[in-house]
Amino acid sequence: MDRLNWLRAQHEQGRLRDLTPVQRGADGQVRLVGGDDPLRDFSSNDYLGLSVHPQLVAGSRDFLDRSGCGAGASRLMSGDLDLHHLLEAEVAALKGQEAALLFGSGYQANCGIIPALVGRSDVIFSDRLNHASIHDGCLLSRARVVRFRHNDMEHLEELLQSRRGSGEALIIAESLYSMDGDRCPLADLVILKNRYGCLLMIDEAHATGVYGAHGGGIIEEEGLTGEVDLAMGTFGKALGSYGAYVAASREMIDFLVNRARSFIYSTALPPAVIGASLAAVRLVREQPELRSALATRVTAFRQALRRRAIEPIGVSQIMPVLVGDNARTVAVAARLRQQGVFVTAVRPPTVPEGTARLRFSVTLHLEEKDLNATAAMLASILAEKT
Numbered sequence: 001m002d003r004l005n006w007l008r009a010q011h012e013q014g015r016l017r018d019l020t021p022v023q024r025g026a027d028g029q030v031r032l033v034g035g036d037d038p039l040r041d042f043s044s045n046d047y048l049g050l051s052v053h054p055q056l057v058a059g060s061r062d063f064l065d066r067s068g069c070g071a072g073a074s075r076l077m078s079g080d081l082d083l084h085h086l087l088e089a090e091v092a093a094l095k096g097q098e099a100a101l102l103f104g105s106g107y108q109a110n111c112g113i114i115p116a117l118v119g120r121s122d123v124i125f126s127d128r129l130n131h132a133s134i135h136d137g138c139l140l141s142r143a144r145v146v147r148f149r150h151n152d153m154e155h156l157e158e159l160l161q162s163r164r165g166s167g168e169a170l171i172i173a174e175s176l177y178s179m180d181g182d183r184c185p186l187a188d189l190v191i192l193k194n195r196y197g198c199l200l201m202i203d204e205a206h207a208t209g210v211y212g213a214h215g216g217g218i219i220e221e222e223g224l225t226g227e228v229d230l231a232m233g234t235f236g237k238a239l240g241s242y243g244a245y246v247a248a249s250r251e252m253i254d255f256l257v258n259r260a261r262s263f264i265y266s267t268a269l270p271p272a273v274i275g276a277s278l279a280a281v282r283l284v285r286e287q288p289e290l291r292s293a294l295a296t297r298v299t300a301f302r303q304a305l306r307r308r309a310i311e312p313i314g315v316s317q318i319m320p321v322l323v324g325d326n327a328r329t330v331a332v333a334a335r336l337r338q339q340g341v342f343v344t345a346v347r348p349p350t351v352p353e354g355t356a357r358l359r360f361s362v363t364l365h366l367e368e369k370d371l372n373a374t375a376a377m378l379a380s381i382l383a384e385k386t
């Protein structure tokens with residue numbers, strides 16, 4: 001491949017990805033390198049602002065002081081610290097499941113769990129908008145992958161009827177989709193998985209901590225805890241830390257310990273990360289006011305946009321604004337950046353052709369005045385011709 005030409009072509013199509021280093025303060029404020037004013041950061045998944053919460057910092061420091069920097073080995077070697085089991089027990093309780101298992105990251109979790117569950121003679125039914133890590137896990141499994149139209153349960157049932165086969169079948173969806181900010185029809189997925197004898201795996205990456213009376217996610221909020229076979233999620237988003245988990249029956253977790261290669265062949269998470277995650281899980285269980293504060297900000301931003309005739313899509317803290325054209329989306333994001341607003345331009349292939357968008361995510365780092373000012377800025381930029 002001619003890499004230089006490839007990069008040029010990506011650039012011309014408005015598809016080139018590049019890195020933008022920022023400096024992050026202990027208060028969570030982000031600044032461009034050498035910049036004075038903090039950016040209004042709408043591209044963070046730190047929804048509840050926990051990454052800088054004193055209790056997470058203290059929990060992290062405590063475990064660091066107690067147990068040092070690295071776990072030293074994988075869990076099945078000598079890296080299986082009591083701290084990991086402590087966190088797994090808390091996560092199992094948060095998710096209302098018998099047991100839980102930690103992974104290095106959500107990406108690793110999906111790449112390890114899916115191939116552990118299904119293989120060559122099996123089939124996976126996967127929502128078309130599922131995250132890249134789910135897609136990659138499906139490919140690694142070598143199972144037949146059948147993708148159903150996003151949230152289209154009639155299409156899924158049609159495919160279950162024609163393609164279910166007699167092997168193991170796994171249905172995978174996200175409870176909250178990161179590019180559209182919408183939910184899956186969880187109750188219907190449960191009906192279908194029971195009707196067709198499938199396993200159901202739900203990725204709660206964007207929902208854990210943010211939904212449910214105890215922050216257990218959308219599965220908890222919708223009262224379907226016992227109905228989902230595997231609930232996975234990350235500590236890297238609303239939980240403000242790093243790493244990931246899957247919660248399931250004891251038997252399922254014992255199976256994954258023996259089968260999930262990204263668990264078996266990777267160094268265990270380090271103590272400082274476990275300390276932060278543990279504090280986060282406890283915090284979200286004990287402080288529903290974090291969730292109501294976020295809901296208030298989300299409503300405020302939606303209203304601020306609507307007052308300016310901009311209708312964000314989605315029903316959550318993820319509020320994408322469709323622009324359409326790739327280059328224009330990038331240009332609008334760049335103009336916002338100049339004015340101190342950090343928002344990600346999401347383009348194909350991450351989203352379908354012609355649906356490039358600005359993905360605003362609202363976090364507790366942003367105050368109502370930031371939300372109003374940003375809505376006003378966006379409206380005036382969109383009103384310009386280009």
Ligand SMILES: *Cc1c(COP(=O)(O)O)cnc(C)c1O
Binds near residue numbers: 106131234236243
């Ligand atoms: C972010 C994300 C992941 C990956 O989690 P990391 O811990 O960041 O690796 C997996 N699934 C979904 C749906 C995500 O949004």
